Amino acid sequence: MSISQTRYHPHGYKNWFVNLPNFTFATGFRNIKTRTVVHHNRMKITVVGAGAVGATCADNIARRQLAQEVVLLDIKEGLSEGKALDMFQTATLCGFDTKITGSTNDYAKTAGSDVVVITSGLPRKPGMTREDLIGTNAKIVKGVTDNILQHSPEAIIIIVSNPMDTMTYLSLTTSGLAKNKLIGMGGILDSARFKTYLSLALDCPPNDIHGAVIGGHGDTTMIPLTRLATRNGVPVSQFLDDETLQKVAADTMVGGATLTKLIGTSAWYAPGAAVAELVESIVRDQKHVFTCCVSLEGEYGQSDICLGVPVVIGKNGWEAIIDYKLNDEEQAAFARSADAVRNMNDVLKTLEL
Numbered sequence: 245m246s247i248s249q250t251r252y253h254p255h256g257y258k259n260w261f262v263n264l265p266n267f268t269f270a271t272g273f274r275n276i277k278t279r280t281v282v283h284h285n286r287m288k289i290t291v292v293g294a295g296a297v298g299a300t301c302a303d304n305i306a307r308r309q310l311a312q313e314v315v316l317l318d319i320k321e322g323l324s325e326g327k328a329l330d331m332f333q334t335a336t337l338c339g340f341d342t343k344i345t346g347s348t349n350d351y352a353k354t355a356g357s358d359v360v361v362i363t364s365g366l367p368r369k370p371g372m373t374r375e376d377l378i379g380t381n382a383k384i385v386k387g388v389t390d391n392i393l394q395h396s397p398e399a400i401i402i403i404v405s406n407p408m409d410t411m412t413y414l415s416l417t418t419s420g421l422a423k424n425k426l427i428g429m430g431g432i433l434d435s436a437r438f439k440t441y442l443s444l445a446l447d448c449p450p451n452d453i454h455g456a457v458i459g460g461h462g463d464t465t466m467i468p469l470t471r472l473a474t475r476n477g478v479p480v481s482q483f484l485d486d487e488t489l490q491k492v493a494a495d496t497m498v499g500g501a502t503l504t505k506l507i508g509t510s511a512w513y514a515p516g517a518a519v520a521e522l523v524e525s526i527v528r529d530q531k532h533v534f535t536c537c538v539s540l541e542g543e544y545g546q547s548d549i550c551l552g553v554p555v556v557i558g559k560n561g562w563e564a565i566i567d568y569k570l571n572d573e574e575q576a577a578f579a580r581s582a583d584a585v586r587n588m589n590d591v592l593k594t595l596e597l
């Protein structure tokens with residue numbers, strides 16, 4: 245595994261001074277499109293499931309130049325090969341040179357992957373909860389995890405398929421993978437939605453907002469931490485009244501359902517970008533703190549469960565849990581969230597996997 249610690253622009257620009265010759269060239273010959281400085285690392289990343297989320301995720305990973313090769317795998321004949329080729333044909337248009345290949349259920353092609361993202365499974369339809377998907381998706385996620393580890397035993401695995409907290413727990417308890425190498429993605433997305441709704445309420449740029457959503461990745465289990473959210477360091481409660489903050493929290497919690505109702509299926513742009521953000525922190529060893537679903541062993545008062553908490557993400561997967569002090573109300577909400585996820589985990593015992 246080779247890791248670059250340099251921060252790259254999403255489109256491949258290393259930094260402004262490296263890009264200066266390109267800029268000079270472009271201004272001198274305005275009709276010639278210059279290519280960016282391209283960096284190869286040796287990473288191989290597999291994305292399982294070439295549907296809406298998986299394809300968007302692969303696209304984001306390629307554009308950020310996070311790998312030498314991205315493999316997209318799906319069970320539908322030709323789907324991943326077609327999407328991979330279509331995506332690779334944007335390389336000269338978008339200024340990346342990550343190779344993107346497709347595979348119809350041939351795991352040999354994923355061999356030696358450093359990071360694997362599992363998005364295979366049913367998405368929700370309007371009116372469904374994420375939990376309604378458990379029966380079908382548990383079988384898929386277990387089978388995929390087993391196949392992946394046969395060919396990439398050292399991989400860091402990111403679980404996206406829903407109900408994500410339970411799918412992460414399932415992979416952890418059945419695969420024997422070291423706990424730090426298994427990460428459920430949900431909290432990054434929920435936090436992004438939270439920050440977006442706060443920025444809309446404040447009429448300010450989303451990137452001025454800092455805030456996190458912890459707990460389960462479900463409409464009733466997630467906990468937007470409004471008390472700790474800030475606008476560039478100033479608590480948002482100094483600008484927004486309680487009623488508005490409660491509405492922001494409520495909108496965040498049903499953020500996914502709102503989109504499912506509008507689109508007719510589950511969302512993919514923000515989920516795909518959220519996965520890429522997580523993958524970037526791993527392959528560039530950035531040590532970013534994100535809310536991720538990880539195995540708890542006493543942290544936040546919980547054990548034998550995978551749940552969303554702030555973690556440091558680097559080349560070893562999740563490297564530390566930030567176990568900060570919640571107030572009584574937040575701690576009680578976290579315990580309720582854990583109870584609900586634990587009930588869902590119990591359903592796994594009734595399934596033949």
Ligand code: NAI
Pocket residue numbers: 292293294295296297298317318319320323363364365366367368377381384387388403404405406408429430433461510511512515
């Ligand atoms: P989709 O239906 O567009 O794509 C799913 C793909 O998985 C399909 O192409 C299907 O052929 C493939 N697939 C099914 N079984 C497979 C198997 N055994 N091996 C390989 N591929 C298989 O669904 P979409 O919208 O991409 O969502 C995927 C999953 O991600 C859903 O479970 C959805 O609920 C979840 N999701 C999770 C989010 C999160 O924040 N954790 C956010 C958005 C979606």
